[in-house]
Structures are given as C-alpha cells and as structure tokens.
Amino acid sequence: MTILGDAGPKAEPSEVYEVWKKACDEAFAAEGTLTTFPELPRGVKTCRERSCMLRKGSKDGTSAGDLDVCIHDVEKLLKGSGCYGLKWLKTERVKWHPDQFARRCADGFKEEGVAKATEMFALLGGLVGKENRKGD
Numbered sequence: 143m144t145i146l147g148d149a150g151p152k153a154e155p156s157e158v159y160e161v162w163k164k165a166c167d168e169a170f171a172a173e174g175t176l177t178t179f180p181e182l183p184r185g186v187k188t189c190r191e192r193s194c195m196l197r198k199g200s201k202d203g204t205s206a207g208d209l210d211v212c213i214h215d216v217e218k219l220l221k222g223s224g225c226y227g228l229k230w231l232k233t234e235r236v237k238w239h240p241d242q243f244a245r246r247c248a249d250g251f252k253e254e255g256v257a258k259a260t261e262m263f264a265l266l267g268g269l270v271g272k273e274n275r276k277g278d
C-alpha cells in the first residue's frame with residue numbers, strides 16, 4: 143500500500159507537512175473524482191499513549207481507528223505548518239467537513255472517504271477545543 147504524503151523517515155516536520163498538504167490540496171480540489179484519501183504520513187503516527195494505542199488498534203467494524211492516528215499525531219503533523227493556532231485550525235477543520243468531502247469523492251469511494259473525513263473533522267475539532275481551553 144502506498145501512502146500519499148509520505149516524505150520519508152528523515153524528513154523535517156515542515157517537509158512532512160508540505161508533502162501531506164499537497165496531497166490534501168489535490169484531494170480538496172477534486173469534484174466527484176477522488177478515489178484515495180490523503181492519509182497521514184507514517185512518520186507522524188508515533189503516539190504510544192495507552193488509550194490512543196487501544197483506539198488506533200480497533201478494527202472491529204466501527205469507524206474509530208480507520209485512520210490509524212490519534213489527536214497527538216495530528217497535532218504533531220499540523221505543527222509542521224508553522225502557522226498552528228486556533229484560527230488556523232478552525233479554517234483547516236472546515237475543509238474536512240463530511241458534507242463537503244462527500245462531493246469530492248467518486249461514487250465507489252464515497253463511503254470510505256466520508257468515514258475518514260469525519261474522523262479528521264472530529265480530530266481537528268478536538269484540537270480546536272484544546273486551543274480554546276488555553277484561553278485564546
């Protein structure tokens with residue numbers, strides 16, 4: 143399986159982010175033609191917290207664990223952007239809204255694409271909440 147947005151094991155965080163971002167921009171520009179999801183780079187899937195490991199490992203037919211990432215992995219990836227913050231996160235989150243994402247997917251990919259976008263949307267929502275609690 144090839145993973146879109148993989149910049150290699152020795153890449154700088156900004157490099158990893160840029161490669162992934164490019165895959166995302168291509169996905170966001172699609173109109174009913176998308177057949178692959180811009181998966182998060184393997185290099186950022188490093189969180190070993192117990193609760194996250196349990197969640198990531200779940201392959202019991204629920205949507206949880208589909209992306210194989212946790213909120214800490216996503217945070218790490220997004221910080222490579224250099225513009226991480228509450229306002230920026232809110233803008234990013236909108237791009238993953240399941241309704242918007244559904245329109246980009248080809249018919250056979252809609253179910254998987256929307257399920258994964260829903261997970262990304264929720265993860266970004268969690269990060270927005272985390273920034274909010276910082277008292278911004």
Ligand SMILES: [Zn+2]
Nearest residue numbers: 189194212214
């Ligand atoms: Zn984690």
